[in-house]
Amino acid sequence: MIAAPKGLCRRMQEEGRPFELALLTPLLVIGLIAVAALLTPNLQFYRLLGAAPALAAAMFSMAGTLGIGLLALTVSVALSAANHDLGRTPANFTLLAITAITLAATYASRVRQHREHTLAQVRAVAETAQQVLLRPPPQHLAHIDVEVLYQAAAAQARIGGDFYDAMQTPHGVRLIIGDVRGKGLPAVEAASVILSTFRVHVHAAPDLPSLARQLETVMSQYCLNVPDGAVERFVTVVLVEIPAGEPIARVLNCGHPAPLLLHRGEVREVEPSAPSPPINMADLLGDHYQVDTIPFATGDRLLLFTDGVSETRDRTGTFYPLTQRIRPWASAPPRQLLDHLHHDLRSYVHGTRDDDLAALAAHRVTPCDRKPAEVDRAVPRQVEGWVVTTQNRTTGQNPGRDRQRGGRGEGIERCDFSEIAAARCDTSGPGGAE
Numbered sequence: 001m002i003a004a005p006k007g008l009c010r011r012m013q014e015e016g017r018p019f020e021l022a023l024l025t026p027l028l029v030i031g032l033i034a035v036a037a038l039l040t041p042n043l044q045f046y047r048l049l050g051a052a053p054a055l056a057a058a059m060f061s062m063a064g065t066l067g068i069g070l071l072a073l074t075v076s077v078a079l080s081a082a083n084h085d086l087g088r089t090p091a092n093f094t095l096l097a098i099t100a101i102t103l104a105a106t107y108a109s110r111v112r113q114h115r116e117h118t119l120a121q122v123r124a125v126a127e128t129a130q131q132v133l134l135r136p137p138p139q140h141l142a143h144i145d146v147e148v149l150y151q152a153a154a155a156q157a158r159i160g161g162d163f164y165d166a167m168q169t170p171h172g173v174r175l176i177i178g179d180v181r182g183k184g185l186p187a188v189e190a191a192s193v194i195l196s197t198f199r200v201h202v203h204a205a206p207d208l209p210s211l212a213r214q215l216e217t218v219m220s221q222y223c224l225n226v227p228d229g230a231v232e233r234f235v236t237v238v239l240v241e242i243p244a245g246e247p248i249a250r251v252l253n254c255g256h257p258a259p260l261l262l263h264r265g266e267v268r269e270v271e272p273s274a275p276s277p278p279i280n281m282a283d284l285l286g287d288h289y290q291v292d293t294i295p296f297a298t299g300d301r302l303l304l305f306t307d308g309v310s311e312t313r314d315r316t317g318t319f320y321p322l323t324q325r326i327r328p329w330a331s332a333p334p335r336q337l338l339d340h341l342h343h344d345l346r347s348y349v350h351g352t353r354d355d356d357l358a359a360l361a362a363h364r365v366t367p368c369d370r371k372p373a374e375v376d377r378a379v380p381r382q383v384e385g386w387v388v389t390t391q392n393r394t395t396g397q398n399p400g401r402d403r404q405r406g407g408r409g410e411g412i413e414r415c416d417f418s419e420i421a422a423a424r425c426d427t428s429g430p431g432g433a434e
Helices: 003-015 020-039 051-056 062-082 088-132 184-202 209-223 335-348 374-376 417-426
Strands: 144-151 162-169 172-180 235-242 249-252 260-263 266-269 291-293 299-303 357-364 386-389 402-403 412-416
Touching: 003 051, 020 051, 020 062, 051 062, 051 088, 062 088, 144 162, 144 172, 144 335, 162 184, 162 357, 172 184, 172 299, 172 357, 184 209, 184 235, 209 235, 209 249, 235 299, 235 357, 299 335, 335 357
Parallel strands: 386 412
Antiparallel strands: 144 357, 162 172, 172 235, 235 249, 249 291, 260 266, 260 299, 299 357, 402 412
């Protein structure tokens, strides 16, 4: 009687799935019908035992469904014998009905399992494509720590019309966040076009307006070649450039919600000094792109987000007051900041979300703020003319400083980066490192 549920529990444990009490429903049905048949033998409740294998087909494998059906047949025979109905036409008909239902339920279970297997394969391919398109950016990019938050509005979806990315370039760390007008697969396709263009041109573009014009050109060509109203589709984006040698950030806002600058616990909106057209709107509004330079020193944080954050509503229809709500977490690390924001949004929203949500937090740090392993991954291998090598962490040996001479390497010293990081911390002055 309990062999099938035990086997099911074992398989679910191997697959890492939690056991659900609903899986015991067929056994509960058999038990209730048996008790009712024993208490009221004249009503012949045992004729309802065919419901058990029918339920099992929706949740058990073929073997499990067949086992439930055999259990129902066994209980039916026992109850018929107890009522002295065994061998009579009504009892025989009941046994035949349970047998037929069991066979049909077993076949239905096989069809369901095949469809689930096909769906799992399709979902695996979709998840792989989603990970390639909206891959998580590196957490450490030179002098910038980056964390992201994303939630698609579509059920079971990992991506939607909102997108983001962060890349280290010769011009500094460059960030993008944006929102495609529309929803569903067309919005996902347009987001993939923008992200692909950004990744191709982000290194070579000399400045942010040039990068925005590349996005405009490719998006316009895409919309002309795609039917179904794609010409009317536009994309709002924010482009950010954070150079390594200056305590500033350059921001180009193309019709997107203004980012928030978090400085020493204070929060202010980075509104553009002049409007720039959304992507695919330059033919209508002109192609003038305004870049604003803002102070962005060590310890500052920049929060980029889409309208899925700022336009979240409560049950009264009031928009989410992001600037006021985020102030208590303004000094938190980026991951904690986004976690607090996510939990607060979930408690604020009324009902289900109908829009995608994306946020990206960038935090300017120094090597002193990172653990040694993080410094090794994040800092360029050549710093201010020094060729950097790391300490042998396995043996604990430090190569120290060994002069190398000869050829083009003459005059270059090798040193442990921990010395450079310590020197930066020690010489940053009373005001802290920039």
